[in-house]
Amino acid sequence: MIKAVMVMNTQGKPRLAKFYEYLPVEKQQELIRSVFSVLCSRGENVSNFIEAESIFGPDSRIVYKHFATLYFVFVFDSSENELAVLDLIQVFVETLDKCFKNVCELDIVFNYSKMHAILDEIIFGGQVLETSSTEIMKAVEEISKLEAASNAITLIPKSASGWRSR
Numbered sequence: 001m002i003k004a005v006m007v008m009n010t011q012g013k014p015r016l017a018k019f020y021e022y023l024p025v026e027k028q029q030e031l032i033r034s035v036f037s038v039l040c041s042r043g044e045n046v047s048n049f050i051e052a053e054s055i056f057g058p059d060s061r062i063v064y065k066h067f068a069t070l071y072f073v074f075v076f077d078s079s080e081n082e083l084a085v086l087d088l089i090q091v092f093v094e095t096l097d098k099c100f101k102n103v104c105e106l107d108i109v110f111n112y113s114k115m116h117a118i119l120d121e122i123i124f125g126g127q128v129l130e131t132s133s134t135e136i137m138k139a140v141e142e143i144s145k146l147e148a149a150s151n152a153i154t155l156i157p158k159s160a161s162g163w164r165s166r
Helices: 025-040 082-100 105-110 112-122 133-152 158-164
Strands: 002-009 014-019 049-051 061-067 070-076
Touching (some): 014 025, 014 105, 014 112, 025 070, 061 082, 070 082, 082 105, 082 112, 105 112, 112 133
Antiparallel strands (some): 002 014, 002 070, 049 061, 061 070
């Protein structure tokens, strides 16, 4: 099971933090700080896999990938394969790239809800749902169409609005 997904910049500022187990906000912030301190102390040429039992408790692992100014971090238990989770990070980043045309930190900051929608298409309730970037994009585009259609709906009929202008 996936326990958490975090995206943070190289200064340790979280840009996305989604925990699939209930934790108080203070504990979440403490865990984010702990993960960042581990990540920033690691060299460039070391493995992307970390045993996280000291941070998240028994049977916890971290897989991360560093792209430009962002760390993409997934925390999971032994029921998930480390290489599969590393591939899942790649799918997540590829999907973000397709959505935002070469994703950067500002895209994540200003399109927070879209990023959550993408993540929810990939992982829901800690379980991996979809691993195809193409299928994820189809679902996200459908959500965008529905949002645009709901924004176009007006609550005042045209006949009533014409009556007010008389």
